[in-house]
Amino acid sequence: MTIPEKTGRFQDKTAIVTGAAGGIGEGYARALAAEGATVIVADLNEAGQAVADDIGGTFIKVDVADEDSAKAMAAAAVEKHGKINYLVNNAAIYGGMKLDFLTTVPWDYYKKFMSVNLDGALNVTRAVYKHMPRGSAIVNQSSTAAYMYSGFYGLAKVGINGLTQQLSVELGGQGIRINAIAPGPTDTEATRTSTPEAIVKDMVSKLPIARMGTPADMANMLLFLLSDDASWITGQIFNVDGGQVFRP
Numbered sequence: 001m002t003i004p005e006k007t008g009r010f011q012d013k014t015a016i017v018t019g020a021a022g023g024i025g026e027g028y029a030r031a032l033a034a035e036g037a038t039v040i041v042a043d044l045n046e047a048g049q050a051v052a053d054d055i056g057g058t059f060i061k062v063d064v065a066d067e068d069s070a071k072a073m074a075a076a077a078v079e080k081h082g083k084i085n086y087l088v089n090n091a092a093i094y095g096g097m098k099l100d101f102l103t104t105v106p107w108d109y110y111k112k113f114m115s116v117n118l119d120g121a122l123n124v125t126r127a128v129y130k131h132m133p134r135g136s137a138i139v140n141q142s143s144t145a146a147y148m149y150s151g152f153y154g155l156a157k158v159g160i161n162g163l164t165q166q167l168s169v170e171l172g173g174q175g176i177r178i179n180a181i182a183p184g185p186t187d188t189e190a191t192r193t194s195t196p197e198a199i200v201k202d203m204v205s206k207l208p209i210a211r212m213g214t215p216a217d218m219a220n221m222l223l224f225l226l227s228d229d230a231s232w233i234t235g236q237i238f239n240v241d242g243g244q245v246f247r248p
C-alpha cells in the first residue's frame with residue numbers, strides 16, 4: 001500500500017492497534033510504524049506475529065471481548081514500553097461473519113458479536129486509558145454501515161459512534177482525545193470473502209468517487225486524527241467513504 005511521505009511525527013510513541021493481523025488494522029500498524037511509532041499488533045489471530053516481525057513491532061495475543069485478556073495486554077505493553085500514546089480499536093468480527101437478521105439471529109451469536117464489535121472497544125479502552133499520558137489519542141473503527149441497513153453489524157457500529165461521543169467527555173479532562181473513522185466499502189481479504197462480489201460492485205458503482213477504499217485511505221485519516229494537528233478534535237466520527245453517505 002502507498003503511504004504518504006514519512007514525517008517521523010510518531011517517533012518515541014507507542015501505539016496499540018487491535019485487529020492488526022490483517023486488513024485495515026494491518027494497514028494502520030504499518031502506517032504508524034512507517035511514521036516512527038513502536039506498534040503493538042494486538043489480535044486473537046496469531047498471523048499478527050508476522051506483521052509485528054515485519055514492522056519491528058510486538059505481537060500480543062488478545063481477545064478484545066475479555067477483561068482479563070485486555071488488562072494483560074495493557075500490562076505487557078506498559079512493561080515493555082513504559083506508556084501507551086495511541087490506541088486504535090479496530091478489531092471486530094467482520095471477515096466470515098454470520099449473515100442473519102436482527103429478528104432471527106441466535107441470541108448467543110448476537111451476544112458474542114456485540115461483546116467483540118461494541119463492548120470490545122470499551123473493554124480495551126478501560127484497560128489502556130490509565131496508562132495514557134496527556135496528549136494521547138484513541139481512534140475507534142466504525143463503518144458507514146452505521147448509517148444504512150446492515151442489521152446487527154450496523155447496530156454495533158452505531159454503538160461505536162455513541163461510545164466515541166460519550167467517552168470523549170469522560171476522557172477529555174485527562175487530555176485524551178477519542179474519535180472514530182467510518183470507512184465505506186474497503187478492499188480487504190475480509191470484504192472479498194464476506195460480501196458477494198456483485199453487491200460490492202453495485203455499491204461501488206453508486207459512489208461519487210467510484211472505487212473501493214483501501215487500507216491506505218483509512219490510514220491517512222488515522223494518522224491525522226492521532227497527530228497533534230487534530231489536537232482540538234474529539235468525540236467526532238469521520239467518514240472515509242468516497243462520498244457513500246450524506247450525514248447531518
Ligand SMILES: NC(=O)c1ccc[n+]([C@@H]2O[C@H](COP(=O)([O-])OP(=O)(O)OC[C@H]3O[C@@H](n4cnc5c(N)ncnc54)[C@H](O)[C@@H]3O)[C@@H](O)[C@H]2O)c1
Pocket residue numbers: 018019020021022023024025042043044045062063064065090091092093094095116141142143144182183184185186187188189190191
Ligand atoms: N473492509 C471494509 O469494507 C470495512 C468497512 C467499514 C468498516 N470496517 C471495519 O474495519 C475493521 C477491520 O476490517 P477488515 O476489513 O480489515 O476485516 P478483518 O476481519 O480482516 O479484521 C478484523 C480483525 O479483528 C480480529 N479480531 C476479531 N475478533 C477479535 C477479538 N475478539 N479479539 C482480537 N481481535 C479480534 C481479526 O482476527 C481480524 O484480524 C473492522 O472493525 C470492520 O468492521 C471494514
